[in-house]
Amino acid sequence: MCISNKIGPPVEGDDFFGRGKEIRNANRLLDRNHSLLLSAPRRIGKSSLAKRLIEEKQNQGWKCVYIDLEETTTEDGFLRLVVEAFKKNGIWKQLTEGMSKGLASVLDRIEKVSFGGIDFDIRIREEQEDLYKNLKELIKHDEDTLIVVDELTLFLGILNKRENGAEKVAFILNWLRSLRQVSKTKVRWLFCGSVGLRNFTSAMNLGYTINDLTEFGLDELTREEAIGLLTGLCKSEDMEMSENLVYYTLDKLHWNIPYFIQLIFSKLVEMYDGAISKESIDAAYNRLCSENFLNTWSERLSEYREYEAPARQILKSLSTQPAGMERNAMLDILMTGQGAAKIEEVDYTLSKVLEMLENDGYILKKDSIRAFRSPLLRDYWFNKFVQ
Template sequence: MIKNKYGPPVEGEDFFGRERETEYAWQRLLDGNNVMFPAPRRVGKSSFAKKLLAVAKKEGWDTLEINLEKVHTEEAFLELFLEKLKGMSWWERAKEKASNLLDEVKSLKPKFKYEGVEVELEWQQNRADIYKAISDLLDHDKPTLIFFDELTVLLNSIVTTNSRKNEAENFLHWLRGIRQTSGTKIRWIFCSSIGISNFTFSHQITDAINDVPEYKLLAFDPDTSLRLIKALEESTSIELTDEIRQAMLDKIGYLLPFFIQILFERINSSIKVEQAKVDENLVANAYQDLLDDAHLNTWIERLQKQYGDKIDDAFALLRHVCQEKKGTKRDNLLNLMQKRHDADKAEQHLSALLHMLRNDGYLIEEGGLHFFRSPLIRDFWYKRHVL
């Protein structure tokens, strides 16, 4: 039975729905494709990728998973990747070579701390060999599913490391080389909540990843959302009404399972702890409480982390858009940017930012108007940045 567990990716019985998506994506992998999930924050990418890993494992595949969000350098990546190879069915055969490589990579790390030019040089000379040796280790005959989460985060940190500008490109080409090994049975899943295509385009390296088709994972549909609410009711032994369930969906608008879970939990605790009645006020009150919920802070924090010097402009735009429920015209946003920049720069900043904010799931555009994709995030933004 599903538990109302949220925050980290869900697995096993806590993974709900997505039956059709799973079947489709698994078939794509079986057909020999790799896949990129470029979806906004909290849609459920990591959980979905883990679900596919579970399917692969059940079918006897080797699986390997790395969250690149916590890996800031290539050396750290290589070390982790080699460590993870210990889980492969063919590890015993490769053990000796792999251990030597691991030692070599590990010996680089402490040296890097001194940031010496010589170490950079040593690395530059060895890196191609090390990468090549690692790709030679892999067993291309063993069906294997490898999942790299938050690929763009690592690419960004490689790019921002001094004198390593080309290495994001090299890194992507290395991965591409592995993917293109003839007859390989290794399949890849990449997730990226910040637009990978924004990144590769702005660094002119789209070629390095254009063999990986994108699959846009969407929010839940209303039917699945209702099923999720009912499953949560069952597991927490509360009973809501059809009207309340529908009111939950109406309030949330953008039906991420995550939003459903946090709203449900507010309702659950107000019934169980505050002994609220199951009536029409229940949803409205729970929704108001949610606007102060720390879980939504991620929408602020991730912008702060990832928008670099565009952050103030991004905040200015969102602050404006959150005040207009009926949507904002582009011209109004352009005016706003013109107050902050020269005319030609204003246009450039606005297009770039609207593109990023749409890709990252903050805004949508419909009929020439820009809106928050989620009314919940819009109201949260208003409360935090306007009131």
């Protein structure tokens, strides 16, 4: 079997490439009973890595669960996903003789939920607390288990905007924390998110609910891995690509996240006429910049709400300055047309915007200079919004 060109969804099995160091590191931490927090920009490869870890841990005999919170926007939905995923993977206890009536009745309701039957009624506060408490006691804490919760912050962010949102968010985070605090538990958690959970919780004074998690980073591939991925993709399509051209492509991308390598490769395949040259690589790259593949990077700025407009101003200017810009030059841009009295406010906005753009992988700070992290993204931005 060999790798195939996949663009967008998480990759699994033979399509997963590299990440050796990160996997070893994660395994080591999980084996030592750590629960992990993986925060990285979208499309870096978080979900793929999480799924690979699940594969490895399953092979070692662990029970594993993958819950994708991108699939829900309500608390009911959250509960349903958790209950069903735990049921499917044997995380809940079985009915036993000595079990209390409360637990037995919750188990009964779990059966109904997973057959598409009745929902839990969590509108009444006491019932809800009771239910979550019972669910906690139903988890088998004595078996090696890995539970991946993907896109937690995205979900909490949506919940937060609902009626009593802050309270709901606090409740869920505290519940998840209480599950990790069960004495001698062998259940480990991996929370993935493209929106920083640390920023989110600290802004809501809920930092304490995640301070037991070990931070885990993910960035571009190592040079060797990037070479291996591109070479492997070429092999899978029987395409010849010399070592020098592989280097040329990776240098051109500069930020070697697997997604961008997969993207440019898909263009090379489309245009392939028996040989790859520098010219065809340039043409593939230019096509990526001028087509819509990178639109999500623009669209998701709408999540910045009041910071969207200044973020766009900054990115637009940066797209014209490959060498990057000093902070003061960016402040000048945001101050254009504003009275001098506004400077403090605008300065704060700039700090906020720069932090968000850095966290989300748009830009990089080196010494006092900020620049686009990826030339591909910069050229796309220039094409789309300046030229």
